[in-house]
Amino acid sequence: MKKLAFTIFICCILNISFSQEKKDIKFDKQKFLKELSDNACICIDSINTFDKIKDSIASEISKCIDNQVGAYQMGIKIDKIKDLEKEAKTVDGKKQIDISINFNPNSKEYKEYYYEIERYLNENCDVIKSKMKSNDKLSAKSLSKNxxxxxxxxxxxxxxxxxxxxxxxxxxxxxxxxxxxxxxxxxxxxxxxxxxxxxxxxxxxxxxxxxxxxxxxxxxxxxxxxxxxxxxxxxxxxxxxxxxxxxxxxxxxxxxxxxxxxxxxxxxxxxxxxxxxxxxxxxxxxxxxxxxxxxxxxxxxxxxxxxxxxxxxxxxxxxxxxxxx
Missing domain, CATH: 1.25.40.10 (Tetratricopeptide repeat domain)
Incomplete structure (x- = not known):
């Protein structure tokens, strides 16, 4: 299984819907999911469906979602950093916290994050279904030469x-x-x-x-x-x-x-x-x-x-x- 591990020493390394009040970090999961899904929706809207089969269109939509999965994983896992801190090792007086981000698209963990974004898009991104409904694959007589x-x-x-x-x-x-x-x-x-x-x-x-x-x-x-x-x-x-x-x-x-x-x-x-x-x-x-x-x-x-x-x-x-x- 392909995994990429990050060692996090400071909690606030990403600007992804986190707000800090004193020592508390508040994370709005739904807002974060919306932000990343909106990015994927913009990507999907830019897909040119003309003269493409549905498999090809679906593959391009999937890539738009894939581009957001890593960030979504990291955001969710950083939100759980307090739980990880309890079991973290101390190195040179600092607690070392390892956060593993799974980029294997065939793994159960990756699919869970992927499907969560996909479900949100199906409910909130109108263009995703309009792209899949496209039937513009050309044949010899699809379009006129006149x-x-x-x-x-x-x-x-x-x-x-x-x-x-x-x-x-x-x-x-x-x-x-x-x-x-x-x-x-x-x-x-x-x-x-x-x-x-x-x-x-x-x-x-x-x-x-x-x-x-x-x-x-x-x-x-x-x-x-x-x-x-x-x-x-x-x-x-x-x-x-x-x-x-x-x-x-x-x-x-x-x-x-x-x-x-x-x-x-x-x-x-x-x-x-x-x-x-x-x-x-x-x-x-x-x-x-x-x-x-x-x-x-x-x-x-x-x-x-x-x-x-x-x-x-x-x-x-x-x-x-x-x-x-």
Whole structure:
């Protein structure tokens, strides 16, 4: 295990939310967590997601969090310096206190600090999920080579940002009139229709995009969501399975299936099994969506407990090699 040990002789070596009154050091953990998480959020906001797969985006988000873990560890451990002082050795009349900072990302200790920052970000940093929702990975027909079609498309994006979804749809329609194979224009048209709760038109837009690019990730992921809104759960399952055929290790396939089975079809076992698979992939990808899946599994634990099925719950977790806690 890779560790870096620091020997601290003076408590106040860092300016990290500590305030000193006489000999007492007051440490506001929540304020400190907020400061470091805000730094990570700024870093995440600067990530360029264009033409990147989700694994790459998740990796960059993870690096932003990694950059704050060491400081967070040190702050928490310095706050406990009084406890360490009791067992400290005296050298040349001074107490020597060793504080070990663990930089091994695979260690349990490191993960605890990492996950604490990650959970805070998921609750308080809006950009973290908007970055992960990006589906701008290009294919040959994702964007148009026609300058006028691109101009209308960009106007559509601007209108979408202003929540003018009807105006945005009109711009996207103009873009596809000029270039009928402009897949991203249909994708964004589908999003706008979905936000207007015009689900049938949203599906039509996504299907037109998929005729142009059968492997388009945005329409494949979003069409399942639209079917859930329409309460057409069998169609939603087919949509996620269709995505799974193209991307067998896409965690959103399993998250979507798990959600449908557990929340809409009252099949807790299938719901939990799929959610476990999503969780493991999110962990491997260092995706911030890990926390959402973790919370969903905790919710399912409560449901299994109500139905006196905790043995089934534990069995499914064991099958997926997830340790119960």
């Amino acid at each position: 300058s006028l079609a691109l101009e209308y498309y960009n106007k559509g994006l601007d209108a979408t940002k202003e929540n003018d979804f009807e105006g945005a749809i009109n711009y996207y329609k103009k873009a596809v009139e000029i270039d009928p194979e402009f897949a991203f224009a249909y994708d964004n048209m589908g999003i706008c229709y979905r936000r207007l709760e015009n689900y049938d038109e949203a599906i039509k837009a996504y299907e037109k995009s998929l005729k142009i690019d059968p492997n388009g990730l945005m329409p494949l992921q979003n069409i399942g969501v639209v079917y859930i809104y329409k309460k057409e759960y069998k169609n939603a399952i087919k949509a996620y399975e269709r995505l799974g055929e193209i991307q067998p290790n896409n965690p959103e396939v399993f998250y979507g299936l798990g959600s449908i089975y557990a929340q809409n079809l009252n099949d807790l076992e299938k719901g939990l099994d799929n959610m476990c698979k999503a969780y493991l992939i999110y962990v491997a990808q260092k995706s911030p969506y890990r926390t959402d899946t973790e919370q969903f599994i905790q919710m399912l634990h409560s449901e299994f407990k109500k139905q006196n099925k905790l043995n089934d719950f534990n069995s499914i977790l064991e099958k997926n090699r997830i340790k119960t806690n």
